[in-house]
Amino acid sequence: MIPDPNSIASAPSQSLAEAGTQAEPQTGNSAPPRLTGTEEAPETASRALAPSSTSPDSRNTTTSSTAFDTIPQVAEIRSYFQQSWQPPEGLTQTLEYRLLLNANGSLQRIVPLGQASENYLDRTNMPLMGEPFVSPTGDGSTPQIRLVLKPNGTVQSFLEYAN
Incomplete structure (x- = not known):
């Protein structure tokens, strides 16, 4: 025989053995269990989604490698522009x-993406064409890197193509 759920809920001092059933989730006005340690989750998640960017407040810190820095030149370009x-x-x-x-770490070509980028x-x-400003590629490749400069001073860089 299954006991009446209302009698179980209304008798909190009654043990489960006395009620003759195993515990089942309560569905009433009780609040769902609260997860702990999630108070900072949205902020932490937003930082994790933008690993290759920095704010103006953190410009003077050492640039660390990120998951997006598949070649060292990506981080070196970001560091160069964070300073300049x-x-x-x-x-x-x-x-x-x-x-x-x-391959020697100099600029071969700069392609502005959009009218504002061309105007500014x-x-x-931007470093001079042909003058090395990052480390040589080592394997003779000529990578293509996207550079993003934001009005608030944030700098982002990531590899678009490596041959």
């Missing part, structure tokens, strides 16, 4: 560039 990127007065749009590197290219402190 100063958003121009009045900039409201994110600037994006495709950087094609030579001369104010990005």
Whole structure:
């Protein structure tokens, strides 16, 4: 025989053995169990989703490698621009560039992605073409790296293509 669930809920001092049944989840006005240790989860998750970016407040810290830094030049480019990127007065749009590197670590080509990126290219402190500013690739490859410069001073970089 199955006991009446109301008699179990209304008699909290009655043991399960006395009630003659095993515990079942209560479905009434009781609140669901609370998970502990999740108070900072949204903030932690947002930091984890943007590992290759830094805010202006953390510019002077050492750049560490991230999961997106599949080659060292990605982190080196990010570090270079974290030190040199100063958003121009009045900039409201994110600037994006495709950087094609030579095997010696110099710029082979800069491709502005969008009109704003083209307009502000001369104010990005972009290194001179042909002058090495990151380490050589070591295997003779010429990687293509995306550079993202935000109006708030944030710098992001990631590998688009490696041959």
